[in-house]
Amino acid sequence: MSGVLTMETFVRPSVGSGATTLDAAWYTSPQVFAAEQERIFACRWLCAGRAESLARAGDFFTVELGGENLIIARDAANAIHAFYNVCRHRGTRLCERPAGRFLGSIQCPYHGWTYGLDGELKVARNMAEVAAFDRAEYPLKEAAVGLWEGFIFINHDRGANFERDFAPLIGRFERWNLGALRTARTISYDLACNWKLIFLNYSECYHCPLVHPQLDKLSPSDSGRNDLSEGPFLGGYSELREADTSLTMTGRTRRAPVGEVDGADLQRVYYYTIFPSLLLSLHPDYAMVHYLKPVAPGRTEVLCAWLFDPTTIARPDFDPSDAVDFWDLTNRQDWHVNELTQLGLSSRAYSPGPYSNAEGLLGAFDRYYRSVMGA
Numbered sequence: 001m002s003g004v005l006t007m008e009t010f011v012r013p014s015v016g017s018g019a020t021t022l023d024a025a026w027y028t029s030p031q032v033f034a035a036e037q038e039r040i041f042a043c044r045w046l047c048a049g050r051a052e053s054l055a056r057a058g059d060f061f062t063v064e065l066g067g068e069n070l071i072i073a074r075d076a077a078n079a080i081h082a083f084y085n086v087c088r089h090r091g092t093r094l095c096e097r098p099a100g101r102f103l104g105s106i107q108c109p110y111h112g113w114t115y116g117l118d119g120e121l122k123v124a125r126n127m128a129e130v131a132a133f134d135r136a137e138y139p140l141k142e143a144a145v146g147l148w149e150g151f152i153f154i155n156h157d158r159g160a161n162f163e164r165d166f167a168p169l170i171g172r173f174e175r176w177n178l179g180a181l182r183t184a185r186t187i188s189y190d191l192a193c194n195w196k197l198i199f200l201n202y203s204e205c206y207h208c209p210l211v212h213p214q215l216d217k218l219s220p221s222d223s224g225r226n227d228l229s230e231g232p233f234l235g236g237y238s239e240l241r242e243a244d245t246s247l248t249m250t251g252r253t254r255r256a257p258v259g260e261v262d263g264a265d266l267q268r269v270y271y272y273t274i275f276p277s278l279l280l281s282l283h284p285d286y287a288m289v290h291y292l293k294p295v296a297p298g299r300t301e302v303l304c305a306w307l308f309d310p311t312t313i314a315r316p317d318f319d320p321s322d323a324v325d326f327w328d329l330t331n332r333q334d335w336h337v338n339e340l341t342q343l344g345l346s347s348r349a350y351s352p353g354p355y356s357n358a359e360g361l362l363g364a365f366d367r368y369y370r371s372v373m374g375a
């Protein structure tokens with residue numbers, strides 16, 4: 001399937017689906033959360049971060065994903081690896097640092113077994129004396145890696161096929177040149193709600209007039225059009241009320257558009273959910289991403305990042321705060337209602353309620369989620 005967008009691709013939200021919200025257990029039950037780890041987070045592509053963090057050979061960062069600690073590192077041949085942070089000798093965690101640069105090798109702090117940047121075991125002290133020991137049999141174990149638009153995805157299922165799984169997205173957002181954008185700011189949030197509520201909240205603007213007056217002023221809540229409306233990737237665009245505006249505290253921007261963005265896209269903001277770990281928001285002059293990490297049925301860590309064109313960042317007057325402050329305010333408004341929803345879901349009074357016509361993507365998210373969970 002081609003990933004290229006055309007005007008015909010976009011449709012108004014579907015009407016009269018009759019879909020309702022899910023039972024509370026899907027958001028509150030430890031058993032469901034444990035099942036999600038197996039059926040989703042152990043075998044889906046999870047976003048680990050950006051390739052821009054690994055500029056040179058040996059650069060690495062560590063990340064906790066799908067219940068595993070991983071070392072994401074660039075080797076001397078420029079390839080990116082996702083090593084399990086586990087020594088092949090006695091299982092010790094190899095690296096405790098959040099980020100840094102390995103000087104040519106990765107050494108275990110316990111007995112000094114030393115691995116190349118490609119994961120191969122290079123040095124295992126005194127092990128030559130051990131009968132039948134073969135260094136070649138003990139490389140670092142790796143998760144599968146997929147690269148897309150500067151994002152690094154990992155999959156604990158080594159047999160997963162990134163190109164096939166991401167086919168609807170590959171080439172789709174070329175005009176934003178996302179691979180070249182650089183992260184200028186990040187803010188992390190700790191939310192008292194289930195990860196799926198964040199996906200659902202992101203997928204509708206029915207709440208915008210009440211929850212986000214500052215957003216509603218710049219972008220009409222009923223201007224949404226979807227081009228991905230079933231499956232693991234969902235979303236579309238909303239319109240900006242005026243040309244030459246963006247989602248910033250003033251509604252204005254002095255930044256040039258990113259990539260090749262022009263025409264109708266100068267007056268749109270695109271929003272996509274990338275199941276199960278990433279939200280992608282494309283503005284005329286910047287991109288914003290939310291990296292999600294579920295930590296408990298009622299708790300999710302979210303890292304929000306703002307990305308800009310490197311030439312924009314290099315300008316002496318570059319200041320991302322107008323975009324960051326706008327979305328930090330909007331994020332916190334969203335987190336608040338998500339947490340209120342989590343509270344209500346835990347009540348005996350909760351029962352599934354009907355989605356509005358402006359919540360078509362939520363029914364689609366639930367359908368896809370339930371199919372993945374075998375429900």
Ligand code: FES
Pocket residue numbers: 087088089090091092108109110111112113
């Ligand atoms: S556990 Fe790593 S070298 Fe012994």
Ligand SMILES: [Fe+2]
Pocket residue numbers: 201202207208211212330334
């Ligand atoms: Fe919102």
